[in-house]
Amino acid sequence: MDIIQYINENAVLIDNHLEQRLHFSEAPARLVEALRYGVIGGGKKIRASLCLATGEAFGVKREDLLSLAGGIEMIHSFSLVHDDLPEMDNDDYRRGKFSLHKAFGGAMGILAGDALLVEGFRFFLSDSYFCRLVGNSKLVQILNILLDALSVEGMVGGQVLDIDLEGIEVDEEQVMNIYRMKTARFIQAPILCGAIVGGAKKSELQDLERFGLLAGECFQIKDDLLDVTQPSEVLGKTAGKDLQQEKATLVKIHGIHGTQEIMENLFQEAETILNQADRSFSLLRELAHFIITRHH
Amino acid sequence: MDIIQYINENAVLIDNHLEQRLHFSEAPARLVEALRYGVIGGGKKIRASLCLATGEAFGVKREDLLSLAGGIEMIHSFSLVHDDLPEMDNDDYRRGKFSLHKAFGGAMGILAGDALLVEGFRFFLSDSYFCRLVGNSKLVQILNILLDALSVEGMVGGQVLDIDLEGIEVDEEQVMNIYRMKTARFIQAPILCGAIVGGAKKSELQDLERFGLLAGECFQIKDDLLDVTQPSEVLGKTAGKDLQQEKATLVKIHGIHGTQEIMENLFQEAETILNQADRSFSLLRELAHFIITRHH
Numbered sequence: 001m002d003i004i005q006y007i008n009e010n011a012v013l014i015d016n017h018l019e020q021r022l023h024f025s026e027a028p029a030r031l032v033e034a035l036r037y038g039v040i041g042g043g044k045k046i047r048a049s050l051c052l053a054t055g056e057a058f059g060v061k062r063e064d065l066l067s068l069a070g071g072i073e074m075i076h077s078f079s080l081v082h083d084d085l086p087e088m089d090n091d092d093y094r095r096g097k098f099s100l101h102k103a104f105g106g107a108m109g110i111l112a113g114d115a116l117l118v119e120g121f122r123f124f125l126s127d128s129y130f131c132r133l134v135g136n137s138k139l140v141q142i143l144n145i146l147l148d149a150l151s152v153e154g155m156v157g158g159q160v161l162d163i164d165l166e167g168i169e170v171d172e173e174q175v176m177n178i179y180r181m182k183t184a185r186f187i188q189a190p191i192l193c194g195a196i197v198g199g200a201k202k203s204e205l206q207d208l209e210r211f212g213l214l215a216g217e218c219f220q221i222k223d224d225l226l227d228v229t230q231p232s233e234v235l236g237k238t239a240g241k242d243l244q245q246e247k248a249t250l251v252k253i254h255g256i257h258g259t260q261e262i263m264e265n266l267f268q269e270a271e272t273i274l275n276q277a278d279r280s281f282s283l284l285r286e287l288a289h290f291i292i293t294r295h296h
Numbered sequence: 297m298d299i300i301q302y303i304n305e306n307a308v309l310i311d312n313h314l315e316q317r318l319h320f321s322e323a324p325a326r327l328v329e330a331l332r333y334g335v336i337g338g339g340k341k342i343r344a345s346l347c348l349a350t351g352e353a354f355g356v357k358r359e360d361l362l363s364l365a366g367g368i369e370m371i372h373s374f375s376l377v378h379d380d381l382p383e384m385d386n387d388d389y390r391r392g393k394f395s396l397h398k399a400f401g402g403a404m405g406i407l408a409g410d411a412l413l414v415e416g417f418r419f420f421l422s423d424s425y426f427c428r429l430v431g432n433s434k435l436v437q438i439l440n441i442l443l444d445a446l447s448v449e450g451m452v453g454g455q456v457l458d459i460d461l462e463g464i465e466v467d468e469e470q471v472m473n474i475y476r477m478k479t480a481r482f483i484q485a486p487i488l489c490g491a492i493v494g495g496a497k498k499s500e501l502q503d504l505e506r507f508g509l510l511a512g513e514c515f516q517i518k519d520d521l522l523d524v525t526q527p528s529e530v531l532g533k534t535a536g537k538d539l540q541q542e543k544a545t546l547v548k549i550h551g552i553h554g555t556q557e558i559m560e561n562l563f564q565e566a567e568t569i570l571n572q573a574d575r576s577f578s579l580l581r582e583l584a585h586f587i588i589t590r591h592h
Contacts, residue, residue, distance in 0.1 A: 026477075027448035031456045035448065082410060087402030106383030107459055110406065114378060115452045117413065122443050125436070136432035140421070143439065147418050152323035152331065156411045160327045163403055181322075 003286040010052055010062075011045040014073060017066040021123070034104045034112035035119065039077040042095030042236065046219075046291070048073050051190035053283035054208065058198020065197060067127035068142070072190045074120030075146065079155055079186070081113035088163070089241065096236035121146070134197050142193050149189035158182025167246040175248050176217065183223070184216025191215075191284070207273050214270035215288045221263040222292050224249040225256060234296045267292050299582040306348055306358075307341040310369060313362040317419070330400045330408035331415065335373040338391030338532065342515075342587070344369050347486035349579035350504065354494020361493060363423035364438070368486045370416030371442065375451055375482070377409035384459070385537065392532035417442070430493050438489050445485035454478025463542040471544050472513065479519070480512025487511075487580070503569050510566035511584045517559040518588050520545040521552060530592045563588050 018040050024032055048069035055065045084091040084099035085106070092102045101109025121143070124130055131139060148154060158181030165174065191212040195205055224242060228251055232239040242249050250259045270288055274281040314336050320328055344365035351361045380387040380395035381402070388398045397405025417439070420426055427435060444450060454477030461470065487508040491501055520538060524547055528535040538545050546555045566584055570577040 024448050024453075027453045028456045028460065030460065031448050031453055082406055085406060087406055108456070110378055110381060110383055111452055111456055114410075114413070114446075115448050117410070118443055118446045118452060119448060121439075122447060125440055125443065131436075136436050139436055140427075140432045143417075144421055147414055147421065150410075150414045151418060152320050152327050152411050152415060156407055156414060157320075157323045157327055159407055160324045160404070164324060164326065 003283070003290050006053075006283060007044055007046065007049050007287070007290065010049045010069075011043070013062070013066060014045050014048045014070050015040050017070050018073070021067075021070075022119075030104070030108070031112060031115060034100060034108050035115050037103060038081050038100050038112055038116055039074050042097065043073075043077075044294075045069075045073050046287070047076050047187065047190045049287055050187065050212075050215075050284070051194040053287055054191045054194030054281075055198050056194075057279055057281050057284060058195060058200060060194070060198045064130065064133060065194065067124040067130050068193060068197065069190070071120045071123035072146070072193065074116045074123055075150070076186060078113050078116035078120065079150075079159075081109060081116060083159065085109050085113075088159070089245070091238055091241070093232065093237050117150075138196050141196050145189050145192050145196070149185040153181070154185040155182055158185075162247065165248040168248070170248040170253075172250065172253055175250050175253065178248060179217050179220040179250075180213060183220035184213050187216030187219050188212030204277070204279070207277055211270050211273045211284075211288075214266050214273075215291060218263050218266050218270065218288065219291050221250055221259060221266070222294065224251050225259060225263070226294075226296060227251075228256065230296060236296065263292055299579070299586050302349075302579060303340055303342065303345050303583070303586065306345045306365075307339070309358070309362060310341050310344045310366050311336050313366050314369070317363075317366075318415075326400070326404070327408060327411060330396060330404050331411050333399060334377050334396050334408055334412055335370050338393065339369075339373075340590075341365075341369050342583070343372050343483065343486045345583055346483065346508075346511075346580070347490040349583055350487045350490030350577075351494050352490075353575055353577050353580060354491060354496060356490070356494045360426065360429060361490060363420040363426050364489060364493065365486070367416045367419035368442070368489065370412045370419055371446070372482060374409050374412035374416065375446075375455075377405060377412060379455065381405050381409075384455070385541070387534055387537070389528065389533050413446075434492050437492050441485050441488050441492070445481040449477070450481040451478055454481075458543065461544040464544070466544040466549075468546065468549055471546055471549065474544060475513050475516040475546075476509060479516035480509050483512030483515050484508030500573070500575070503573055507566050507569045507580075507584075510562050510569075511587060514559050514562050514566065514584065515587050517546055517555060517562070518590065520547050521555060521559070522590075522592060523547075524552065526592060532592065559588055 022036050051069040051072055052062050052065050080094060081100045083089050084094055085101055091099050093099060100112055158178050161178045162182055191208050195208050227239060227242045230239055271285055274285045318332050347365040347368055348358050348361050376390060377396045379385050380390055381397055387395050389395060396408055454474050457474045458478055487504050491504050523535060523538045526535055567581055570581045
């Protein structure tokens with residue numbers, strides 16, 4: 001299957017699943033509306049695809065992973081919603097529409113963000129079929145992986161560094177450290193979650209851990225390249241923001257061409273890991289290739 | 297033991313435990329500082345005491361519950377930090393010092409809040425002794441209880457209602473619904489968590505569920521009474537805010553005397569549940585009594 005088709009198909013599956021299950025009888029209607037606005041529709045849902053593709057490589061049925069992958073997309077959306085807030089990146093557009101706080105107000109930007117994080121975990125924890133399928137031991141492993149990726153040594157820590165180092169002279173190592181923390185850990189996490197559901201061996205998890213981090217680095221580097229090469233209409237969010245906010249990026253240090261080269265080398269390293277594995281990870285490899293070749 | 301002494305002793309135990317364990321080698325120093333500022337010192341840590349007292353009633357050693365109770369206080373602090381943000385209640389003071397965003401800036405108010413939530417869960421999940429002690433099945437139960445209490449049908453939903461109903465004519469039922477969602481669920485949760493660690497039977501959990509909700513309602517009613525009867529210096533936060541923000545409170549509907557009466561009736565109902573239990577819950581009863589008699 002063509003990888004673009006696979007991604008689009010997954011995005012529809014996830015959106016339908018979210019659409020169907022994100023209802024709450026006792027919650028304020030406006031909050032539920034904001035929650036759904038923040039995660040359903042728009043976005044490539046690449047983290048969901050990474051989770052599904054990895055699970056499939058281990059023989060897990062795609063439909064059995066929808067609540068986990070959907071929950072992961074909700075948790076990812078939490079980070080976008082808070083990142084767009086005025087105190088943070090102050091962005092009015094996301095996924096081709098108003099960012100959540102712009103559409104629902106600042107208080108809702110904070111609270112719906114919090115809700116996406118909490119409800120993201122509840123999304124798969126409340127799926128009793130999924131919980132029985134994986135069992136409590138793997139469930140705790142999955143929760144740990146996601147929480148570690150979000151932690152002060154992961155995404156939240158990376159966001160702080162990203163802001164702290166605005167306008168400051170930084171070297172490649174510092175930039176790569178930010179990329180790993182703020183982005184790569186939460187690209188790696190859905191891959192590891194899919195593998196755990198599939199019963200991956202320890203050595204396989206270690207390989208996927210390295211692969212996931214490299215793919216995640218590629219993802220952030222490509223994001224930064226797109227920020228300087230694509231217009232806002234194509235990105236669905238404000239382009240050229242990194243330069244404007246004097247973000248610490250590889251592009252700032254190495255220029256477009258040099259950055260592209262670094263990314264391709266990282267991709268090759270990632271690809272080699274999968275090529276040397278006993279199992280076929282063709283979808284996962286193609287997803288990583290899509291990450292570095294995408295146009296938005 | 298005198299209950300004030302018990303609470304103070306627990307607060308010191310929890311603070312010391314947080315002090316000792318809240319270090320991260322790979323996290324930005326400023327974020328770790330903000331995280332510690334948000335939870336260590338100040339505050340009565342009443343949720344921790346509720347968790348410890350319940351656990352003790354079931355024969356669990358207090359020191360075995362410190363990472364769970366500490367994590368619960370971190371998660372509670374997350375809600376305070378976000379609640380104080382300019383978009384929300386816009387409060388400059390908390391626990392007798394500057395609120396977190398006032399001391400560390402708005403971006404950190406959002407991110408350190410997020411971090412307190414994530415790290416709150418990690419605080420007990422990363423304690424391998426605790427995790428072995430309770431086992432994966434109970435661990436998943438505890439995570440579900442905490443996440444449910446925080447959910448759009450719990451605390452976050454309650455916060456939205458609390459803001460949405462500012463300045464609007466509301467009846468007692470609506471007010472009590474807000475109290476249950478935004479406050480009582482997360483007073484109930486630490487009690488249930490302590491009981492689960494202690495191996496409570498289903499019927500005991502049901503009793504404590506009812507008791508916890510009633511105690512939580514009392515807690516919020518008392519908070520609203522204190523808001524109109526105590527000065528800022530005693531509260532450690534801005535007094536008189538409910539009136540100023542036209543919050544939906546019982547005091548607004550029934551006045552101070554009528555509200556006090558409602559609270560005392562709820563307390564008696566809560567007390568009766570404990571009195572009829574087979575097990576002795578003396579510390580828990582005294583904590584509930586402290587909740588309605590405290591001066592700040």
